[in-house]
Amino acid sequence: MDAYNRHDAKTFNKLLTAFISKYNDLSEAEKKPFSGNITSAYYNLSCTYALVDDKKMALAYLKKSIDAGYFNYAHILVDSDLDKIRDLKEFRSMVEPLRKIGDFLYILKKADKYNFNDKRVLPPFTYQPIDNPNLAALRKAFFLDSIAGNGNEVSRIINLMHWVHDLIPHDGSHGNPVVKNALSMIAECKRDHRGLNCRGLATVLNECLLSMGYKSRFITCLPKDSLKVDNDCHVINMVYAASLKKWLWIDPTFNAYIMNEKGELLSIEEVRERLINDQPLILNPDANWNRHQSQTKEEYLYHYMAKNLYLLECPINSEYNLETKESGKVATYIRLLPLDYFDQSPDKLEMGTTILKYNTNNPAVFWQKP
Missing domain, CATH: 1.20.1440 (de novo design (two linked rop proteins))
Known part of the structure; x- marks a missing residue:
């Protein structure tokens, strides 16, 4: 250099x-x-x-x-x-x-069409209940009620995101621990002075949100990658705010949430649509990477996330310890594919004995409310 x-x-x-x-x-x-x-x-x-x-x-x-x-x-x-x-x-x-x-917004705009009549049968989404012993232990161990605070539902959700963002540094250069639940990963990060990649951070936040009774999923946001050379993706959370009757975009890696021109919080689906339709987007001013690099909406939304919002994937079951590999355990996912995507098949993909993926072109199924 x-x-x-x-x-x-x-x-x-x-x-x-x-x-x-x-x-x-x-x-x-x-x-x-x-x-x-x-x-x-x-x-x-x-x-x-x-x-x-x-x-x-x-x-x-x-x-x-x-x-x-x-x-x-x-x-x-x-x-x-x-x-x-x-x-x-x-x-x-x-x-x-x-x-x-390489023009990611241009590529995303070509991926604006879905098939709302796609009737392929898919497993239902589930959300682990608040009384699950592991979730209850997580909530108690980290005093999550105090961290969430006494404000309204949205402020409590955002406070939990801030806490995870500040607690664990992002480290995109290494894999996550073998045991992939919030209690274990937080302990390992503290003990070994290490961080987690975006998937690990979203997993920790997802389990914290579930422990507080919020319906939440972690979403893998992926590029089109027609050349099969881009191994980068980004994992964030979608959290259901019952008071607003909608999903919210929540990103613990960048401490980020997104608003429209009226200051109303947006979902992942809405942000994607607004990028495609050139509608205004506002990134929260304290969005940052590891507390020392501020994010701009140009870099974060119009470049990085425009690339990674092409297709989306999430687990069917939102639960504690979902991705820790165990004998006989199968993790099941749904992928939302735009009609523009070059590889639409198969409908169901079995990856070894531990991962099962379903495809759909129907956003109404993927974004369905809990």
Whole structure:
């Protein structure tokens, strides 16, 4: 990065060549963790050449980065490092095809249609009751009534989100513990000074909400990923506010909830629709990552979540310890697929003996109220 910051294309190229030589000596399995480094390195070298006005080499390495899997169309459009090649015909012909895989809002807008007449039979959603012994133990162990506070229903839900966000740092670089329930994961994080990824945080919050009597699910938000190169997704919670008669978007990773122009809280379904229809969205001002990086609605909603709201998945049964693997245990999920999605089958997918997934195109089924 020092060579990049100094706009030293020669040194950067030398370092990259050495890195690629070592990379090529690795097995396919060993290469996988470093593949993203290759695409980023090619892209940054293209930027370096563009900054020193070597247009030929800048275009050559931009092509290499795209061929290696770089597809961030939105970033390329605004990256000032590439300004000196932006008006070239070769640049435009190289970048325009990326729109179909890298312009995430454009992709999401193509996924606006569902089939409300999809009548495929699906298992019913269930929510573990408040008197479950494990949920009762969780509520008591962390004094969740005090953490939720004495305010109205919505403020109590948001207070629980704040608490989980502040209690456990987000760590997207590592997997979650083997035992995946709130009591165990909180204890392990405290003992080992570690964090959880977004799925772990949403699991902890989900169980806390259930323990307080709130109907809640955790939702895996996924990209279209037509090239099968994007392994990133994001997991958040949808919580039913009986006082509002609606689901709410609640994200413990980014301490985030979303409102319309009137300040009314929105559901995941409503946020997705508003992104597609260019309607106003407001991100709460204290949304942040790990309490030291504020979030903007442009980055969080119009880029990151626009990418990850293409298709959605959630468990059928919302309960304590859902994803801890145990002999004979099967976790069942429903996926909501837009009609635009390239892979609509099968209706039911069995993944080994532990995971079962159903597909639907009907949002009314997926978002049904408890």
